[in-house]
Amino acid sequence: MDLYGPWLAQLRKGVVELLVLALLRSRGPLHGYGIVQELEELGDLIAGVSTVYPVLKRLEADGLVDASWGAGDEAGRRKNYSITGAGKKFLDEGTRQFDDLHAALGRIGGNR
Amino acid sequence: MDLYGPWLAQLRKGVVELLVLALLRSRGPLHGYGIVQELEELGDLIAGVSTVYPVLKRLEADGLVDASWGAGDEAGRRKNYSITGAGKKFLDEGTRQFDDLHAALGRIGGNR
DNA sequence: TTGGAATAGTACGCAATGCGTAATAGCACA
DNA sequence: TGTGCTATTACGCATTGCGTACTATTCCAA
Numbered sequence: 271m272d273l274y275g276p277w278l279a280q281l282r283k284g285v286v287e288l289l290v291l292a293l294l295r296s297r298g299p300l301h302g303y304g305i306v307q308e309l310e311e312l313g314d315l316i317a318g319v320s321t322v323y324p325v326l327k328r329l330e331a332d333g334l335v336d337a338s339w340g341a342g343d344e345a346g347r348r349k350n351y352s353i354t355g356a357g358k359k360f361l362d363e364g365t366r367q368f369d370d371l372h373a374a375l376g377r378i379g380g381n382r
Numbered sequence: 383m384d385l386y387g388p389w390l391a392q393l394r395k396g397v398v399e400l401l402v403l404a405l406l407r408s409r410g411p412l413h414g415y416g417i418v419q420e421l422e423e424l425g426d427l428i429a430g431v432s433t434v435y436p437v438l439k440r441l442e443a444d445g446l447v448d449a450s451w452g453a454g455d456e457a458g459r460r461k462n463y464s465i466t467g468a469g470k471k472f473l474d475e476g477t478r479q480f481d482d483l484h485a486a487l488g489r490i491g492g493n494r
Numbered sequence: 495t496t497g498g499a500a501t502a503g504t505a506c507g508c509a510a511t512g513c514g515t516a517a518t519a520g521c522a523c524a
Numbered sequence: 525t526g527t528g529c530t531a532t533t534a535c536g537c538a539t540t541g542c543g544t545a546c547t548a549t550t551c552c553a554a
Contacts, residue, residue, distance in 0.1 A: 273444055273472075278479060279541050280510060281396030284389055285483050286541075292490040303502050312486050320542050323503070328540090332385055347502060347549065360386075365487065367390060371397050372484045374424050375477065378404040391512050392539060398512075415531050432513050435532070440511090459520065459531060 286317045286325055288368060291361040294335060294353040301340070301348040302326055326351055334360050398429045398437055400480060403473040406447060406465040413452070413460040414438055438463055446472050 293308055294300060300308070302323055309316045317325075329335040334357035340348035353361070405420055406412060412420070414435055421428045429437075441447040446469035452460035465473070 274475070276510065277396055277399070277476070280512095281476075281479060281483065282542095283395040283511085283540055284393030285487070287389070288487055289490065292487055296490055301502075306502095312489070313482060316483075316486065318542070319503080320505095320544080321540085324540080324542095349503075363386070364389070364393070365491070367393060368484065368487065370425060371393065371428075372480065374428065375397070375400055375404055375480065377424070378401065378408055379477070388512095388539065392541095394513095395511055395540085413531075418531095430513070431532080432515080432534095433511085436511080436513095439533095461532075 282317065282321075284364075285368065286321060287329065288361060288364050289316065290322065290325055290329065291334065291353055291357055291364075294351060295358060295361060299350050299352040301350050303348075305351075329357065333357075394429065394433075396476075397480065398433055399441065400473060400476050401428065402434065402437055402441065403446065403465055403469055403476075406463060407470060407473060411462050411464040413462050415460075417463075441469065445469075 289309065289312070290305055293305055297308065303319070305326070306317070306319050306322050309322065326335065326337070330337045330351070333354060335351045335353055337349055337351050339345065340350055344350075401421065401424075402417055405417055409420065415431070417438070418429070418431050418434050421434065438447065438449070442449045442463070445466060447463045447465055449461055449463050451457065452462055456462075
């Protein structure tokens, strides 16, 4: 029984957004495919293309990242993303919430 | 604009399951309403009744918790839940995955 | 020249779940 | 009788991760 696979997908909901924003802040501007590759190196298949691209699209729609098609030899091929001020703010607040959840779980298991 | 509310709901996906299992392991057997109250004390409205009860139902269906109607004066009113061996195993593995995600985010933001 | 990787992005649709809202029912207390 | 607390259940929506597949460009080797 693979009771575990579907649950993992649920656990990642919301977190991928933070991971992408964090990558854009620390690794500078990146294009979609580059983000996917960075995530691959981070661990066991955190998010593939079919997860990352929709995330980027939504982040852009929400004004958390800026997107622009590459120029010169990249024209029509690479779309570059960079984090905005609102994106940084969201990342900070989101990280804090994520930390809180993580701490809450640790606190429960602490006394046993 | 409340861009933040809906996202928080997504972030909690999967985590509530771990929180409930952790509560059952450290605070012993509990009934649904008691779990909701414990979660309320843990922080800012982590999960209400309409979240916890479906979670318990699913955990029971998956064999991660045992459920039995209370006896005596609790008959027909309280349903008591306790964690199973499979539940403990799932909690351990799930916590590990959660820690990994948390660590991954920290690792990205670390070098900036 | 041709063909197959690798690079880069897009589109479609399913399944799972948090959560708002509300209904039901027993009990206590005034 | 009626108000409020305890306790569980039911319905339905919105969001999102992800499998699968398709298109297009670049580059290297046969």
